[in-house]
Amino acid sequence: MISAVQKLSAVSEASSDGIMVIGRDMRVLWANHVFEKWVGLNDLKGVPCHSVYRNENTCSGCPAKEALGGKGPRKGGVVSFRNASGEELYVEVTAAPVRDRKGELAGIAEVAREITREVALESRLNESRERLRTIIDAIGDGISVIDRDYTIDRVNMSLLRMFKKKDFAEVRGRKCFSEYFRNERVCSHCHAESTFESGTPAHFKSILHDGEEKVVLDISIFPMMDRENRIVNVIEYFRDITGTVNLEEQVLHSERLAAIGELAAGIAHELRNPLGNISASIQHCFKQHGQGLPENIKNHLSMILRNSENADRIIQELLDFSKPSDFAAFRLGRVEKVLEKACALAMSRCARQKVTVRVKLQRNLPLLLIDEKGLEGCFLNFIINALDAMPQGGGMTVKAFLDPRIRELAVAFEDTGVGIPEEQRGRIFDPFFTTKSNGTGLGLSIAHNVINNHNGRIEVKSAAGKGTKITIFLPVPEECGKR
Numbered sequence: 001m002i003s004a005v006q007k008l009s010a011v012s013e014a015s016s017d018g019i020m021v022i023g024r025d026m027r028v029l030w031a032n033h034v035f036e037k038w039v040g041l042n043d044l045k046g047v048p049c050h051s052v053y054r055n056e057n058t059c060s061g062c063p064a065k066e067a068l069g070g071k072g073p074r075k076g077g078v079v080s081f082r083n084a085s086g087e088e089l090y091v092e093v094t095a096a097p098v099r100d101r102k103g104e105l106a107g108i109a110e111v112a113r114e115i116t117r118e119v120a121l122e123s124r125l126n127e128s129r130e131r132l133r134t135i136i137d138a139i140g141d142g143i144s145v146i147d148r149d150y151t152i153d154r155v156n157m158s159l160l161r162m163f164k165k166k167d168f169a170e171v172r173g174r175k176c177f178s179e180y181f182r183n184e185r186v187c188s189h190c191h192a193e194s195t196f197e198s199g200t201p202a203h204f205k206s207i208l209h210d211g212e213e214k215v216v217l218d219i220s221i222f223p224m225m226d227r228e229n230r231i232v233n234v235i236e237y238f239r240d241i242t243g244t245v246n247l248e249e250q251v252l253h254s255e256r257l258a259a260i261g262e263l264a265a266g267i268a269h270e271l272r273n274p275l276g277n278i279s280a281s282i283q284h285c286f287k288q289h290g291q292g293l294p295e296n297i298k299n300h301l302s303m304i305l306r307n308s309e310n311a312d313r314i315i316q317e318l319l320d321f322s323k324p325s326d327f328a329a330f331r332l333g334r335v336e337k338v339l340e341k342a343c344a345l346a347m348s349r350c351a352r353q354k355v356t357v358r359v360k361l362q363r364n365l366p367l368l369l370i371d372e373k374g375l376e377g378c379f380l381n382f383i384i385n386a387l388d389a390m391p392q393g394g395g396m397t398v399k400a401f402l403d404p405r406i407r408e409l410a411v412a413f414e415d416t417g418v419g420i421p422e423e424q425r426g427r428i429f430d431p432f433f434t435t436k437s438n439g440t441g442l443g444l445s446i447a448h449n450v451i452n453n454h455n456g457r458i459e460v461k462s463a464a465g466k467g468t469k470i471t472i473f474l475p476v477p478e479e480c481g482k483r
Contacts, residue, residue, distance in 0.1 A: 018091065018112035021098060022049045022064050029107055040084025049110070054081040063095035064108040072097065078115065090119040142238035145224070146192055150175045153233060162238060164210075176236065181206065195221045195234050205241075216245045268315040275315070279308045314442075329371045335409055335474065336361045336400045338372050342379035343398055346387065354393035362401040365409060366476050370454060378447040382413045382470055385444065389417025389468065407476045414469040420462040428460065 013032055020031035031044040031052075039052055050059050058065060063076035073096040080090050091112040100106045136143060142159030144152060152171045163180065165171055176192065177183040186193065191202035202221040207214060218241045224233040282305045290298070343359055350357050386396050394416040402409050420428065429448040451458055454474050462468035 017114070020044065020049070020052070020110050022095075022108040022110055024068065024105070024107060026050070026058070026064065026068075028052065035112070038083045038089065053079050063093055064110050067095040067097050067108050068105070078119070079112070088116070089114060090116045141240075142236075144176065144180070144236045144238070146176050146234050146236060148196060148232070150177060150186060150190075150192065152176055152179060159238060162240060180236075180238075181208070191219070191221050192234050192236065195223050196231055199223050199231055214242070215240065216242045272312065272315050275308050275311050279305060279312070282308070329373065330369050331372065332367045333370045333372050334365060335368055335370060335375065335411060336365050338370070338375045339379055339398065339400050339411060342376050342383060345380055346383045349384075349387055350396070353387055353390065355387060355390055356395045358395070358397045360397065360399045360401075362399075365400060365402055368409065368454075368474060368476065370474075371450065374450040374453065378450040378472075379411065379413075381443045381447045382472075386413055386415035386417060386468070389415055389419070402476070406473075408473040409476055410471055410473050412469060412471040414467065416467045419464045419466050419468055420460070421464045425460060425462060429458070 015032065016034065018032065018034040018038060020035050021029045023029050026049050028044045028047045028049055035052060036042055036044060039047075041047075044052065049064060050057060050062070053059055059076075059079060061077055063074035066074040073094065076093040076095065078090055078092055080088060083089050092115050093110060093112050095108050095110045097105055098107045098109050137157040139156060140158055142162045143154075143156040144159050145154035147153050152174055155168060155171060159165075160167065160171075163171075171179050177185065177187050177190070181187055191204055194200070195202050201223070204219055206217045206219055208217065209215070218239040220237040220239075222235045222237070223231045224235060226232045282301050285293075285301060286298075293301070339361065340359070343357065347357070383396070383398070390396070396416070397412070397414045399412045399414075400410070401412075429444050431442055431445040448458065451472055451474075456472055456474040459471045459473065460468070461471075
């Protein structure tokens with residue numbers, strides 16, 4: 001019969017794992033052919049076990065040492081070393097105590113299973129994951145992976161920037177409806193839920209409000225399947241289209257203004273002649289018969305004359321609104337000088353209304369190609385509107401400064417007036433829109449056109465009861481940047 005020792009030896013030699021028995025002194029008592037091949041020696045007896053792994057001292061986290069300490073079978077970590085051929089091997093080591101017939105600890109049996117291929121595959125898998133993560137993070141649009149319970153599982157860097165998050169920890173494990181859409185519960189008509197149920201991609205637009213700013217998102221949702229073709233996640237793809245929407249609105253606004261301008265110009269020319277005749281006739285009547293006219297007739301004629309002059313003023317505003325840009329009027333000039341003139345024209349009214357004005361002008365602002373007359377009227381219009389918002393007095397700050405980061409010259413008007421309700425904020429530059437009983441609704445439209453002619457933009461920040469800040473940004477081309 002085959003002895004137990006022979007059986008153990010046969011099993012050990014047939015194994016593809018490295019097997020050795022270590023004495024209490026941590027030296028090899030016996031090793032199978034696998035270890036001998038790795039090390040390049042025919043007999044490892046008496047060799048310190050750590051030398052088998054090419055270490056000068058006891059291996060870190062040595063499972064054999066722990067097993068000798070009476071802790072029972074121990075599984076060590078992954079050990080790497082170079083074999084006799086110079087190839088790097090990775091092995092996973094397990095150690096168990098060996099006892100004699102009396103139950104005394106006689107040594108340690110150690111098994112080393114080679115996992116070099118698995119380590120290489122895992123390394124390549126990690127590289128692929130990192131490469132995929134880099135690619136996804138490089139995408140300019142936001143990407144988010146959502147679980148069936150609407151928990152955020154993964155996001156890319158663009159999404160974190162889009163929602164002003166510092167890192168993934170701020171959204172990990174949170175619900176998409178609270179982090180993205182600021183809802184306390186699942187959104188009504190949830191498109192992610194629809195995709196989970198039907199497996200059909202969804203597409204929709206969502207408008208979010210970030211303080212006073214409106215953000216328009218174009219969102220697509222796609223299902224993610226597992227190996228059994230079951231939907232386990234959905235991918236939400238966020239694209240910020242605020243700029244595109246704003247540009248479309250500006251184009252529509254410009255087209256609408258152009259159409260209104262043409263109509264207004266035609267009407268204005270038709271009305272101006274008869275109004276001129278009315279004014280001239282009344283003035284002639286006053287000149288020829290003023291002394292002999294009854295007082296009530298004089299009052300009626302004066303009222304007609306005032307209204308005629310007011311109508312002529314409105315017609316002039318219509319003509320100003322509709323006339324094409326006069327680019328011949330553009331000259332190199334200093335915006336801060338134009339702003340000073342506009343402020344000077346309004347100072348007497350500021351004093352009457354008890355409005356305190358602070359003017360802060362940055363020195364040596366760059367010269368710009370500007371229409372001084374047009375800009376002066378534009379600035380004055382914003383100042384007058386600020387004064388209209390403070391009938392009981394208040395404060396106004398007027399500033400001009402250069403933002404070098406975006407190469408724009410900014411002119412800001414900030415007041416402590418009644419503010420603009422949110423529902424009216426988007427209409428203040430529309431022609432004929434006014435909240436004043438005696439207003440025409442053309443002043444800000446004309447101002448808006450002037451800034452457009454300078455390739456500028458206007459930013460409005462306001463809240464009802466908290467005042468208004470209007471900032472005009474004028475681009476500073478390289479050729480106009482000299483001070």
